[in-house]
Amino acid sequence: MADTVPDAAATHVLGIDSGGSGVRVGVARADAYGGSAAENGPPPPLSWSSPLLMWSSPLLTWSSPPLTWSSSTPAVVGDRGIDAEDLLARVLPAARELLREAGARRLGAVCVGAAGMATLGDDLRTRLPDALADALGVRRLALAADAVTAYAGALGQRPGAVVAAGTGLIALGAVPEGVTEGSGGAGGLSGAGGLSGADDASRTGGVPGTGGAPGTSGASGTGGVPGTRGASGTSGASGTGGVPGTRGASGTGSAPGTSGASGTGGASGTDAADPGGDTRWAATGWRRADGWGHLLGDCGGGAWIGRAGLEAAMRAYDGRDGGSKPLLARLEAVFGPATGLPGKLYPRPDRPAVLASFAPEVGRCAAEDPIAAAILRTAARHVAEAAEAVCPRLVSSEVALTGGLFRMGAPLLTPVREELAARLPGTRVTEAAGDPLDGALCVAAALAADELRLPRDPALLSVV
Secondary structure, three states: OOOOOOOOOOOEEEEEEEEOOEEEEEEEEHHHOOOOOOOOOOOOOOOOOOOOEEEEOOEEEEOOOOEEEEEOOOOOEEOOEEOHHHHHHHHHHHHHHHHHHHOOOOEEEEEEEEOOHHHHOHHHHHHHHHHHHHHHOOOOEEEEEHHHHHHHHHHOOOOEEEEEEOOOEEEEEEEOOOOOOOOOOOOOEHHHHOOOOOOOOOOOOOOEOOOEOOOOOEOOOOOOOOOOOOOOOOEOOOOOOOOOOOOOOOOOOOOOOOOOOEOOOEOOOOEOOOOOOOOOOEOOEEEEEEOOOOOOOOOOOHHHHHHHHHHHHHHHHHOOOOOOHHHHHHHHHHHOOHHHHHHHHOOOOOHHHHHHOOHHHHHHHOOOOHHHHHHHHHHHHHHHHHHHHHOOOEOOOEEEEEOHHHHHOHHHHHHHHHHHHHHOOOOEEEEOOOOHHHHHHHHHHHHHOOOOOOOOEOOOEEEO
């Protein structure tokens, strides 16, 4: 940047959000982040400790609103994963224009949040540091999974869990650095930091009446309608990464029943074991549940709900138990004759999005149709299970819900809150304060101020 003043204090930060629905860029003042969160006791819902940030629940209002740019075209994915050259070609012109409009004199830090960063981010990690330094003169860069920026947008740097649900579903929990007993109102780890009563993250399989055949250990996240004789009770892992009945942590990439590496299912740092021997939570670290895609998991997400609703509609068409005539009527209104649905659905490369497009129809039918209501109750249980699997047992922990699926409103939110109250009694449930782009900007601002306390992790959050 020609107008950069190298020796001056940072004036602005840059956030980039790359996901399945497109790419967004934002520029915010560097002083919009005021420092450590969750000090002197638990903060009020939807608030940070900074006097420079003002919130208007449930929407986030900055002291000086960020300038943003967006494109509905997702970043290109090639042989090396997310294509850095393509992403840079699109975001750099937008970033330069936003920085000019903002009157930025010095860019303090950049945070790039991307869907697939953990598995598809090699090209970004290799090329972005030098490219952004050369183009924008910035030397501080955070590369984050989109789940991390969703977490930061929802809870900032406070401990807790965030469930992000749209087409898919993923839950991420965190204990930020510096959160210890007596710090931030945490009061220490409940039960010495263990997950009370939870032996593993794979507790969705084989429960009678949840879509799998009674007594099986099947994947109940395959869309079966509660109370039906759906064939979704086949043996297999239950969408959360561990084999049912084991003590394996989800998403570890290691053998079921073993402790995962930090940021890929296990927490980094020194283990804090409970009397039952659960060592998955540590002093600081991340924990993930689900997010395995619509074939292996994403239980309770939009595609899961939509698929379950379409199955119930097809059951009604066939005259099988568990069918829903209201959902069949909505299927035909949206897609045409029921017999034509397979030909329209199976060839589509965007099948998860097509399935998710039917989720709102399930919500609309829930008030009058017990089958639709049962689908949403089961989805709510999956949401709560994911949150329970990752939420640290701290007095100050919160659970935030973010993503377009929760705009369905009461038909889904009411059973979700009931399930969360049963599984995480005493844990506050809040709406997300901001979205992943807000989270990327907040991470960048904290990094510029040397106050980034979210746990570093090679797959989830790295600073270069």
